[in-house]
Amino acid sequence: MTKNKKKLGDGVGVPSGMKSVVVSVLISGLIVVGAIAFVNSSGGDSSGFSSATTGDNVSLVGGRQIVEIRAKGGYLPYRSIAKADMPTVLRINTNGTFDCSAAVIIPSLGFSKILPQTGSTDIDLGVQPFGVLWGSCGMGMYPFEVEFQR
Numbered sequence: 001m002t003k004n005k006k007k008l009g010d011g012v013g014v015p016s017g018m019k020s021v022v023v024s025v026l027i028s029g030l031i032v033v034g035a036i037a038f039v040n041s042s043g044g045d046s047s048g049f050s051s052a053t054t055g056d057n058v059s060l061v062g063g064r065q066i067v068e069i070r071a072k073g074g075y076l077p078y079r080s081i082a083k084a085d086m087p088t089v090l091r092i093n094t095n096g097t098f099d100c101s102a103a104v105i106i107p108s109l110g111f112s113k114i115l116p117q118t119g120s121t122d123i124d125l126g127v128q129p130f131g132v133l134w135g136s137c138g139m140g141m142y143p144f145e146v147e148f149q150r
Contacts, residue, residue: 057080064087072095081147081149082148082149088124091121125146133146
């Protein structure tokens with residue numbers, strides 16, 4: 001007479017065909033949690049761009065103000081503050097930028113350009129009045145703005 005030995009988990013809880021599904025779901029969940037932790041550790045929020053506002057990215061050179069932002073996975077800083085009624089250049093720096101932030105548009109100026117994957121591109125904004133100048137990547141996923149104050 002032979003006895004049927006049951007292993008722990010056999011016939012209890014999850015049918016054998018479902019075990020691989022449960023394991024796959026658990027592994028997928030760990031991958032998602034890891035990806036979220038990676039995005040958050042890179043200094044941005046989960047939307048892929050920083051909402052930081054800084055005055056450190058605006059400088060005066062030869063009677064013009066230069067607003068400098070970085071394009072890679074969005075634009076940093078997202079919001080810049082500059083002086084209104086002053087000649088202004090928007091300098092966008094790229095470094096291994098292969099995403100849609102390499103295609104920049106500024107609708108109010110009718111401006112669009114594909115930026116180099118690595119380099120610096122100056123965009124003459126002219127003299128901007130009080131208000132906000134809005135731009136984004138070509139798909140509209142990554143916005144940025146320059147607030148011109150008096």
